[in-house]
Amino acid sequence: PRKIIIDTDPGQDDALAILLAFASPELDVLGVTVVAGNVPLALTELNARKICELAGRSDALVFAGADRPLMRALVTAEHVHGKTGLDGPDLPVPTMKLQAKHAADFIIETLLAEQSGTVTLCALGPLTNVAQVLIRAPELASRIQQIVLMGGGFFEGGNITPTAEFNIYVDPHAAQIVLQSGVPVVILPLDVTHKALTTAKRIERFRAMGTRAGDASAALLEFFERFDEEKYGSDGGPLHDPNVIAYLLKPELYRGRKCNVAVDVANELTLGMTVVDWWGVTDRPKNALYIRYVDDEGFFNLLTDRVARLA
């Protein structure tokens, strides 16, 4: 199986991504590293452990990382995710422990211990932890197989400012470091996730599983959708983070283009905007595979098929 580290700020959609990864035998989750984002770090790390236990994986390793972005004050999103960051289902207080090691130390040690080019970082939140690794150990960039991240958006506009997507906006400097690192980067932006809508019918498929994970997923998605549906006026809100894991499992569901992607770190109006040179009108290096299209039905089939396997 492919070795991955999930870097995350759960988050209902992060939770679904973690469930999808644990339910998929093609993936070996070496660890879950947690960052401040949707809610402060104390809550994202608690939520990550709740989700591991929901997946039946109390043996998973969860590490807490950065409690704030590299240079800016933390911006959170309780208006989307609720006070706990994981509002919706009533999940028990986890019994599994948080690892003592810092997330960045765990990632660095893992990259050194595993064969070079075999570990993929899946980033589902602000990129602070990943950037910390690249700042402290830039020579490890060549040992990372790929960084597959949910963040950004260009054609669809932003979701936290008119031009910026939340994960990139929260830590634009970290995002810029990742994009300039030379590591192969795949971006699943809002342009993709806004086509993956959690309609009532799709949520029903989780409830119909009749399992704990199915019920919890339905409750997570129902809460999450409440915000987005009202806002976007669509049947169902966008589902973001599980696209990262689905891309690893079935890249054929996605279509994009290698191009230059840069982050605005300087201008107030467009701070955190991902500027995508889709048409190649500059000679800036093609530093990312920017995904723009998804087979949304295929994506939901994959997600429900896998979550149904969890007891």
Ligand code: BDR
């Ligand atoms: C991203 O921001 C968070 O609120 C979600 O978990 C997702 O990672 C979407 O913009």
Ligand code: CA
């Ligand atoms: Ca997230």
